[in-house]
Amino acid sequence: MAKVLYITAHPFNELVSNSMAAGKAFIETYQQQHPEDEVKHIDLFETYIPVIDKDVLTGWGKMSNGETLTDDEQMKVSRLSDILEEFLSAD
Structure with a gap:
């Protein structure tokens, strides 16, 4: 089982952004082809870094x-x- 990090850095979702739509389509296809793998999504616009x-x-x-x-500091x-x-x- 692989762990895949899917990182996005776009303020819009797949309904507005073609690149987000392409990324979502890729991840959905990947998950269908590799159902045993874990996909972790990190949205840089929503994540505190x-x-x-x-x-x-x-x-x-x-x-x-x-x-x-x-x-x-902690x-x-x-x-x-x-x-x-x-x-x-991640792998």
């Missing part, structure tokens, strides 16, 4: 030194780790 800012850089530094992170670093894990777990 933290900016790599001072909190993130400071948080990474604190983590490497075993220090405690602030709530903001939230951003954890979210980025979750996103990274999605990419690493």
Whole structure:
């Protein structure tokens, strides 16, 4: 069983956007041909992705030194780790 990441970065859906319609048609056909595979959709217009800012850089530094992170640092670093894990777990 494969895990496929389907990433979109368009503000409109398949009813308005030809590229979104083509992507949806591809994924539907793929799923019919490979029903055992998992398809994970990531919509970059709907997904919270933290900016790599001072909190993130400071948080990474604190983590490497075993220090405690602030709530903001922890939230951003954890979210980025979750996103990274999605990419690493895909085929």
